[in-house]
Amino acid sequence: MAFVLLFKLLMGSAAVATGLTVQRCPPKFELVRRGQTISTAERKYTSQRREHVLPDAFSAYLSNVKGTGVALPSYVDSILESRDKLPNVGLSISGGGHRAALFGAGVINALDARNASSVRKGTGGLLQAISHIAGLSGGSWTVTSLAQANFPTIQKLIFGDGENYGGWITELDLRAPAQDPVKQTEYVQQLLGEITVKAKHFPVSAGDIWGRTLARHFTNGTTLANFFTNGTHGSGILLSDLIKLPTFASHLQPLPHITINLASKHITGPSFPAGSLKLLPLNTPMFEANLFEFGSYDDALAAHTPLKYLGTTNNSICVQGFDEAMFITATTSNPFLLFNITANILAANTANYTTFINQTFPQSPNIRLDTNNYPNPFFGVAPETFADSEETILAMCDGGLDGQITPYQPMLVKEREIDVIIGVDAANDVPENYAVGASLIATQQRMQIFAEGLATFPSVPASLDVFASQSLLSRPAFFGCTPSTPSSQKPTGPIVVYLANGAPPRDGSAPLTNTSSFQFIYPEEQIQGMLAQTFTIATQGARIGDSLEDPEWAACLACAVVDRERERGGIKRSGVCDSCFTRYCWLEEGRELA
Ligand SMILES: *[C@@H]1O[C@H](CO)[C@@H](O)[C@H](O)[C@H]1NC(C)=O
Ligand SMILES: *[C@@H]1O[C@H](CO)[C@@H](O)[C@H](O)[C@H]1NC(C)=O
Ligand SMILES: *[C@@H]1O[C@H](CO)[C@@H](O)[C@H](O)[C@H]1NC(C)=O
Ligand SMILES: *[C@@H]1O[C@H](CO)[C@@H](O)[C@H](O)[C@H]1NC(C)=O
Ligand SMILES: *[C@@H]1O[C@H](CO)[C@@H](O)[C@H](O)[C@H]1NC(C)=O
Numbered sequence: 001m002a003f004v005l006l007f008k009l010l011m012g013s014a015a016v017a018t019g020l021t022v023q024r025c026p027p028k029f030e031l032v033r034r035g036q037t038i039s040t041a042e043r044k045y046t047s048q049r050r051e052h053v054l055p056d057a058f059s060a061y062l063s064n065v066k067g068t069g070v071a072l073p074s075y076v077d078s079i080l081e082s083r084d085k086l087p088n089v090g091l092s093i094s095g096g097g098h099r100a101a102l103f104g105a106g107v108i109n110a111l112d113a114r115n116a117s118s119v120r121k122g123t124g125g126l127l128q129a130i131s132h133i134a135g136l137s138g139g140s141w142t143v144t145s146l147a148q149a150n151f152p153t154i155q156k157l158i159f160g161d162g163e164n165y166g167g168w169i170t171e172l173d174l175r176a177p178a179q180d181p182v183k184q185t186e187y188v189q190q191l192l193g194e195i196t197v198k199a200k201h202f203p204v205s206a207g208d209i210w211g212r213t214l215a216r217h218f219t220n221g222t223t224l225a226n227f228f229t230n231g232t233h234g235s236g237i238l239l240s241d242l243i244k245l246p247t248f249a250s251h252l253q254p255l256p257h258i259t260i261n262l263a264s265k266h267i268t269g270p271s272f273p274a275g276s277l278k279l280l281p282l283n284t285p286m287f288e289a290n291l292f293e294f295g296s297y298d299d300a301l302a303a304h305t306p307l308k309y310l311g312t313t314n315n316s317i318c319v320q321g322f323d324e325a326m327f328i329t330a331t332t333s334n335p336f337l338l339f340n341i342t343a344n345i346l347a348a349n350t351a352n353y354t355t356f357i358n359q360t361f362p363q364s365p366n367i368r369l370d371t372n373n374y375p376n377p378f379f380g381v382a383p384e385t386f387a388d389s390e391e392t393i394l395a396m397c398d399g400g401l402d403g404q405i406t407p408y409q410p411m412l413v414k415e416r417e418i419d420v421i422i423g424v425d426a427a428n429d430v431p432e433n434y435a436v437g438a439s440l441i442a443t444q445q446r447m448q449i450f451a452e453g454l455a456t457f458p459s460v461p462a463s464l465d466v467f468a469s470q471s472l473l474s475r476p477a478f479f480g481c482t483p484s485t486p487s488s489q490k491p492t493g494p495i496v497v498y499l500a501n502g503a504p505p506r507d508g509s510a511p512l513t514n515t516s517s518f519q520f521i522y523p524e525e526q527i528q529g530m531l532a533q534t535f536t537i538a539t540q541g542a543r544i545g546d547s548l549e550d551p552e553w554a555a556c557l558a559c560a561v562v563d564r565e566r567e568r569g570g571i572k573r574s575g576v577c578d579s580c581f582t583r584y585c586w587l588e589e590g591r592e593l594a
């Protein structure tokens, strides 16, 4: 009878718009699925997409590459025109606030078949052929808003479609949109009001307010005109419901993945390093949310729960509505831990969100206010290896706080069979707000801790100096071009095509893409400038002699896309692909291209 009571309780207080419900679980409900395989639903989506969408998508992409006039070896054609040998391509978009969101958006636009300039460059069309897209922190804003808005072009994504979806509304400050303090307080009260029902049944935190904030920018329902008025502001938009959108129903979208870190009190790491965004140790458990499940592919946990029933902790009473798209996006972009050094800094940097929460919804002092808090569906699971197996609440936070600022892990899940990852890195590794390769190194190091059951991550330079001295930041670089270990003849994991926001423009124009992660207002003109420079970065390739651009770059990218399938087919790399790999592959000391 407990469930009836709970259900009534929730319904009785449903004054504030929210879709949270608590009911008896469906028959045969299983809270936890163990292992490192993908869900049945994902398997089904992927195979439908391979069958009905990818053949035409790759064929159109191939014709755009050919449009650049560069002769391709015949195996590129035959792979991309085959129905059964099509490659699996992943796109991973780093964190870094609006800078990363916009840089990621710029790369997406440069790969989009719907943009005539991208088509002319020969990169357009690859977006439509990608299987998986991952984002964390700022990168997840792009990934989730794109998915929920039904896959519009980047111009519509950022500036709105003039209808229900208002775009990113970057003219208002993300933390404090109201200039006036009184209005700002009213605004925060409105955000607090929107989590009242949830707070009755679940531990709430600054992360919930952050979610309501992000929802006004990255989901449907908010426009500049209704920004401060009472409304749902995306509160009913659940990540698990997006699969019903027309572009998902017709398998036109790549599957989105979001990575999230666990802030476990049982894992001690380095003390807060001044000036660095790395806060958690690399053995921090990494979680993934996709449209079907929430869980961890680390061998230390290897468990997943149905996304639709997130918030549930047993097989009898099922919660629904907890997986609000922007609550999960707020989790992967939850920055509050960074400021949790002293209460003063925390308050000043979070518009006093933690204080407001503490005053409005007093809770047990054991509940952290700086994380996003999830009832632990994995209670009692993997007690030997999962640090928080005995915790009732999982305190979750920004997916990049362990230093892996680009979400590569979803692409290393073996069954996804990813052949090539386009790694888009717009982290602010250095004070000039450029990426210098740190996230690749972090993932390489972490793979030494949790490699079991995952595909091989290619070797990357062990030191940052090499990235700079070998120009791996100012032009695209390929990693994993040779067999992954000297002893194994065949590589077991993907190639990484690394695209860094790593250097000022070659033509000497003023750099626009290296804005601070703490810039919270972006005028349209600035965004257009950033998108234009990102377009150049994604489409120019390497500098060739006196020419700023590589006329073969589009062909080279296609060579990387098909390379694993080429190798599986026992075909020798040839033609332009040979010279492309010489130009773009980074090789470990003593290794040679096969
Ligand atoms: C958001 O709005 C767009 C059009 O503006 C629509 O196509 C899409 O289905 C909407 N998404 C959701 C989750 O309602
Ligand atoms: C929103 O609703 C709350 C309570 O229902 C009210 O106090 C507040 O004034 C309203 N705000 C606006 C901008 O309408
Ligand atoms: C299942 O979880 C609910 C909370 O969602 C709790 O009220 C109930 O007592 C639990 N039931 C069992 C059998 O543990
Ligand atoms: C937080 O509260 C303090 C004291 O009430 C105030 O001085 C400060 O301006 C507030 N910070 C923000 C960002 O609103
Ligand atoms: C929350 O409020 C309680 C009671 O006022 C106070 O003791 C505690 O320090 C506050 N916690 C935080 C994190 O502000």
Ligand SMILES: *[C@@H]1O[C@H](CO)[C@@H](O)[C@H](O)[C@H]1NC(C)=O
Residues within 6 Å of the ligand: 340, 346, 354, 367, 368, 369, 370, 371
């Ligand atoms: C700050 O972090 C500590 C652990 O590092 C945690 O115990 C505390 O609750 C956090 N503060 C807030 C306001 O959540």
Ligand SMILES: *[C@@H]1O[C@H](CO)[C@@H](O)[C@H](O)[C@H]1NC(C)=O
Residues within 6 Å of the ligand: 431, 432, 433, 504, 511, 514, 515, 516
């Ligand atoms: C962007 O890079 C340029 C050149 O390195 C540098 O002078 C400038 O300060 C950077 N801008 C920001 C906001 O970091």
Ligand SMILES: *[C@@H]1O[C@H](CO)[C@@H](O)[C@H](O)[C@H]1NC(C)=O
Residues within 6 Å of the ligand: 109, 114, 115, 116, 117, 118, 153, 154, 155, 531, 532, 535
């Ligand atoms: C195509 O991309 C270019 C470069 O960013 C941009 O200027 C243009 O607006 C885009 N076109 C469309 C239709 O989105």
